[in-house]
Amino acid sequence: MKTIMTAAQTRDADRHTIEYGHITSLDLMEKTSLAFATTFIQLYPDKNTSILVCCGTGNNGGDGLAVARILQAQGYDGITVWIARFSMQESENFTSNLSRLRGTPVPIAELLPAAKLPPIQQDVIVDALLGSGLNKPLGGDWLNLAQHINQAHRNTVAVDIPTGLRADGLMPDSDYAVYAGDVISFHRPKLSFFFPESARAMERFQVVDIGLDDDFIESLPGNYLLVEATDAQHFYKRRKPFSHKGTYGHALVIAGSEPTMGAAILACGASVYAGAGLTSACIPEAGLTALNACYPEVMYWPRHDTPTTGLEKTDAVAIGPGLGQTDIDLHRILTGLTKPPVIDADALTFLSQHPRLLQKLPKLSILTPHMKEFDRLFGTHSNWWDRLQTAKEKAVAFGIIIILKNRYTFIVLPDGNVAINPTGNPAMASGGMGDVLTGVLVSLLAQGYAPREAAILGCYLHGLAGDRLHAGGLDVVPATQVIAEIPRAIASLHD
Template identity: 70%
Template sequence: MKTIMTAAQTRDADRYTIEHLPIASVDLMENASTAFVTAFIQRHPNRHTRILVCCGTGNNGGDGLAIARLLQAGGYDDIAVWVARFADRESDDFAANIARLHHTPIPVTEFFPADEFPEIQQHVVIDALLGSGLNRPLEGDWLRLVQHLNQAHRSTVSVDIPSGLRADGIVSEQEEAIHADDVITFQRPKLSFFFPESAKAMADFHVVDIGLDEGFIERLPSNYRVVETADIQDMYRHRERFSHKGTYGHALIVAGSVNTMGAAILASGASVYVGAGLTSACIPPEGLVALNARHPEVMYCSRERLPEAWNRFDAVAIGPGLGSASIHLPAMLTYPSKPLVVDADALSFLSENPKLLRKLPKLSILTPHMKEFDRLFGPSSSWWDRVQRARKQASALQLIIVLKNRYTFIVLPDGNVLINPTGNPAMASGGMGDVLTGVVVSLLAQGYTPQEAAILGCYLHGLAGDRLFAAGMAVVPATRAITELPHAIASLRG
């Protein structure tokens, strides 16, 4: 898993690399600019593209100057540079790169406080105004320039981070920032990239390696890490030669009501397709025909017989489409402890009966979306605050909270937060949460630890959607995501 650094830690990693590689600071900047240019060329290969590079006078601006020079050397024939001299100081590496730029034919226009900005004629803007050290809202001339660039509606690529967006901490949707179509960021994504508030500042991001010392980065204290494919490949246990259905456990899904049987069917189907040896659904009898028609592999358990059948199951999920039948949750918590997933209507029941939270088995997995989380633990004014609240509650209650989002936050009882990178907007459709619940309980039944089941479940769920999106599906229905799950698992063999 990749450690996410704060802005201050990124500067520490720069210094450490410079001192121990060893490498001059200006040469490390050249590495970063070269990596940026390589990624930029892949996305904008037309050498006749008219490009405007906008630079501040700090190190982010120094990156921009080096990028302009490298693009010109790479055959781009129409590049212009703007330099915003709104501060009295400039970094040493900026000074070195402005001197190098003077040996090229690239025109440089400098702007000083209160200067007017001309109309932008170029097709692409490269934003290298302000880097990740920003910790307050834009104002004055910086704000005027950013607004001017945004109003031009040009394709914009930011260097490392959109100017005006904070790297970590609270991100306000009201604060102005560059509207970047793409961000080519250095070594690690910024934590703020995973918060929905960043959507106004950036449509997408790509990470490039600039040669910082990875050993130093991974030793940094951090509560935030991004899950990688290699982690999943190491974690997932492929089926053994002489295994049988008893090897892979028995999952129980307590779900569905007369009007919401679809949720139970989706969760049950996901459990089957992810590989639980047996899956049972505890549903109203009115749903049996639909369940048998859709998933004949799934067995039925009546709610009246649940207490006597309880010991047959290896893991339990409760909540999808359960409605008023959530009143069964308190009784279930008196039965022998099982690995437990709590979702949907069962989460709503917990929000109305918060004392039950402390009766959940340790390491139970809660899978709330934003509104469910806020009902459970109180409203938050930002995603930063929401994640901090999740860390506090996961620790206090010794639970795993899967806070669903475009990038899902898997919050562990030790306060660490694992960020799941898979998934895409095509999956924003009804029933996807029910599918995730079925995936996670299936993995629990198969013997994965709660932490492993949460990590694997989120990753595989998103990977199935990513595969379908890559194959051309603009919208991924929950039923289609289920049938893609075995293919996503098979792809882990590489």
């Protein structure tokens, strides 16, 4: 997993690379700008595209000046540069790149404080105004310029980070930002990209390698880690010759009520398709026909046998999908478990009503709340930064794993580290996805994966299955299709 740096650590990595990498800061900026321009050309290959490059007078603006020069040299003749002279200061690299740009035909206009802003007529805007050093809301001339850019309704590409979006930490809803359809970020994504509040400033991001020292970056203190495909490949255990269904464990799913039997069936199906040797469904008898019709591989576990009896014969237990207001003795089950369960949906609601039970859960239990379930458990939060800090605190305090579900799921571990899962897409925003994830997780636990591995691998595979379907042309990905795609997602780890 890759360490996600803070803005301050990114500057440290720049300085380290310059000091020990035998490269000047100006040459590193040139390398950075070339990486940006290369990706920009892939986004906008038509060299007749007119481009407005908006630059501040710091290093982000220096990047923008270099990008304008590089694009002009590549045949983009319709480039105009605006320089926001809202400060008396300018960085040395900005000054050097401005001198270089003046030797080209690219027209340069300087925007002065309180001056009327010219109309924007270009097809594409490059935002190179402030970069990742911002730690306060935009105001004054900067705010006016950001609003002017957004009101032009042009395709905008941000250099490293949209102006006005903080790289890390709390992101107040009141902050205004330039809205970028695309962000080309340098070497590592910014932590803020993974929070829902970033949606007001950006739609997509790509990361380009600029040659920073990865060993130095990984030595930096920090507990935000980005899950990669290589991590999933490392965790995954290939099936061995002469193995049998007993080799891959017995998963029990305690779920479902008459009105919400589908949740239980989805979780059970995901357990089967994710590879559990045996899957049993503890559901109301009324759901047995539907279960047999959908997944005849799943065994029936009579509901009256639920309280602790026989649970020791299973390898992993999931509790909660579609359970509703059940007559099951959840208190007795949760306090009687000896192995880490997966706790979801209505079982999370039960925990929120009986918070002392959190102290009695087996260590490394996996809780899978969405935002509302999390706030019911641990108190209302007004933003995702505070929500994640609470998740870290509670995971450490109770020795549990909290999977805080969202577009980018936060897997909060008992050591305080947060693994950020990058797979998944908006096409998966439909009912039943959480039930499928629960089934994948309990399946992996049953197969003998350690809870930490199961949490990270399960989230990755769940999102990967959805990504594969979306890449295949589906703009809406139903939960049932994700289940069917899971074996192919697993097989792709072998590639």
